[in-house]
Amino acid sequence: MQQRASTDGQHTAFTDHSIRRVPVAPQDSPHSNELVAFWPTRATDRDYALAYADESWTHTDPATIKLAHDKLQNVWTRSPGDPAVAAQLAYTCDLIGDYQKAESLYREALKADPANLIALSNLGTHLARNGNLAAANELWQKALAINPGLEAPARNLATSEYQLGHEREALDTVQRSLSLNPDSAALLKLQKQIGPIK
Numbered sequence: 306m307q308q309r310a311s312t313d314g315q316h317t318a319f320t321d322h323s324i325r326r327v328p329v330a331p332q333d334s335p336h337s338n339e340l341v342a343f344w345p346t347r348a349t350d351r352d353y354a355l356a357y358a359d360e361s362w363t364h365t366d367p368a369t370i371k372l373a374h375d376k377l378q379n380v381w382t383r384s385p386g387d388p389a390v391a392a393q394l395a396y397t398c399d400l401i402g403d404y405q406k407a408e409s410l411y412r413e414a415l416k417a418d419p420a421n422l423i424a425l426s427n428l429g430t431h432l433a434r435n436g437n438l439a440a441a442n443e444l445w446q447k448a449l450a451i452n453p454g455l456e457a458p459a460r461n462l463a464t465s466e467y468q469l470g471h472e473r474e475a476l477d478t479v480q481r482s483l484s485l486n487p488d489s490a491a492l493l494k495l496q497k498q499i500g501p502i503k
Contacts, residue, residue: 350379460482
């Protein structure tokens with residue numbers, strides 16, 4: 306999972322993206338990077354761009370990321386305003402290190418779709434890294450209200466709450482997420498870091 310260190314000087318990192326994809330097991334036989342529509346109906350450029358974006362979540366090699374980024378950028382240039390394209394393009398911008406553009410695109414996605422989970426989670430990450438933990442927490446709370454099972458925004462929210470000195474809230478956030486993600490090593494580690502509250 307993509308991480309960049311926070312800018313607050315503490316030993317924590319806020320995690321990018323809210324929706325984990327199941328990693329694809331490596332295959333011995335060579336495969337083409339070209340995606341082909343499964344259904345007989347014709348897929349649009351948007352369909353392909355989003356499919357390639359999905360591939361970039363599981364195959365994080367530079368070639369796959371660049372291919373997804375270029376296809377998404379082409380669709381976005383022709384038809385700006387699509388929140389799904391904006392959020393996915395923002396994520397590929399994060400992956401290639403264009404953080405300013407990524408943040409702008411996450412904001413665009415949320416203007417069109419205030420419930421976009423990728424944008425809520427990842428814009429929160431950008432805000433937290435810039436020291437705006439209160440605004441980040443609000444976005445992560447919105448994401449968790451839509452889907453309480455998302456681990457990354459829960460972990461980020463708990464980390465932020467802990468940094469702000471709200472140990473009880475942080476522990477509650479971790480425990481709620483652990484009830485839905487009981488095997489999460491990252492959440493268990495964070496729970497231990499926060500420790501028992503007296």
